[in-house]
Amino acid sequence: MRGQAISGELPAAATLSRLDLKTLRLFAAICEEGTLNGAARRAAIAPSAVSKRLAELELTLGCTLMVREPRGMRPTPAGETLLHHTRRMLASAEQIALELAEHARGVRGFVRMLANLSAIVQFLPEDLQAFLAAQERIRVDLEERPSGGVVAGVEEGAADLGICAGGTDTRSLTAHRYRGDRLVLVMPADHPLAGRPALALSETLDYDHVGMHAASSIYAALRDEARRLGRPLRLRIHVPSFDAICRMAQAGMGLGTVPEGVYALLGPQMRLTAVPLTDPWAQRALTLVVRPGALPPAAALLLDHLRAAGP
Template identity: 85%
Template sequence: MPDCSTPSILNRLDLKTLRLFAAICEDGTLNGAARRAAIAPSAVSKRLAELERALGCDLLVRDPKGMRLTPAGETLLHHTRRMLASAEQITLELAEHARGVRGFVRVLANLSAIVQFLPEDLQAFLGVQADIRIDLEERPSGGVVAGVEEGAADLGICAGGTDTRSLLAHPYRGDRLVLVVPTGHPLADREAIALAETLDYDHVGLHRESSIYATLRDEARRLGRPLRLRIHVPGFDAICRMAQAGMGLGVVPEHVHALLGPQMQLAAVPLKDPWARRTLNLVVRPGALSPAAALLLAHLRNAP
């Protein structure tokens, strides 16, 4: 009977074995994985058998097309990829420390924060703290919260209405949403407009996980009207480009229009709905931050 105690399992999950397992999954054959690892196929087969025996379950099964993952194998592959990525990141960061880097800060932020505010705020921070490295990744607001909770980042920036669950939240910046339309559009000369007045027109929306799209969708439902969404796009630049081409109305933060709109001959009409004025929040896990992360948090909380 296999020993399934936690220490025994962990002893089998060394990086070499995990790399071999990932190679088998990616290549689909033991021979292909053996060629990639420059070892004999029999050694790969033996290592896989030992791993399955230690875990007490089959990870791969043979079929006419090669090796196929079992449900347990899919679970292990998911965690294997994360562990190998973490091991690679450890190597890179330690090499940076050897070159004099004092600390790393991992940041997750939504698109609004990255486009509008973080370029200047991070530039100002790194101008003073040149020996700190920042790893910035874009995620939708819900993904920011999940990533910080899971420890994938030291701090995050998300939309103010996001459920921050166990995290501590601090105000960061505020923005206002505007409607972007070509300068010749019937709505272009309005001083302000409510979303309800735009629902007879086609819209161009951000991806489905974005907080802006969710707000527009939910508000249209509250009004009892459909949101005539013509297309989803991944970013604000694509919204502006689609609006310029006459594909539909777009909703973006005011500062985004200031950056992109004039050269595309797009007018910005402020939305007068209360939800159009938003807050972006900084989120961190309770407890002590690393010195580098604490410095960045303090800098962003004091941003103008």
């Protein structure tokens, strides 16, 4: 049995040893340019050299990677798979170079972090400023993703830690409470609902709404509650950001739903009114997520800082 397992692994190991970044970068160029000539111009080499590299790569992997068509070339299913992994490998190689350059300048740690928009707008500017003031030789790479994308990214190793909405399925990750927020409806001062002290979503379903993109946890909460009530959500438009929601609400496009902290930053200057939502799901938690096990030292310091920063 042991011999069979080893023999099954050797071809994969041998294949991996024969792949190099230069060849993979050239393969990505062929896919993106759609022709050998285009890839050759990008790489500043002869088209015959590109063709030879592609043939050698296909021989190494034992499968056809590109299909020739009248107007160029396109990747086969195997080529699409290789392109997906190639892009990730090239991005990782570029990140390695950037981070090592930072270390050469005296940086002692680099933390990759994913967070949803609510955390980035409301809390992280001050929390990260305080952390970086105390840890001047640590760098943080912060990327915004919807909550589900945060969990997936941390689970896949694209980041050391993440922040997502509290109701998100954190799957295999370890979760810690970070902060809480409350959702409010934003609207012009002359809207029929503007004088109310608080509202349930059910009281707003006769009016138009402005929603975040379909992957947003806030939009999902609105959609699911409307479905539970058996009523349609009159969504007039999807927008990509909280400031866009506020601008659309300002223009009379519909009611916008944003965290209370976002309204405090954006709403008053747009002369918008905020009315709190009374639905239980409108009181939200933001959650820190990490992979089980030990974190790199810089990431562990940031995790401890963010856990202590919350109320």
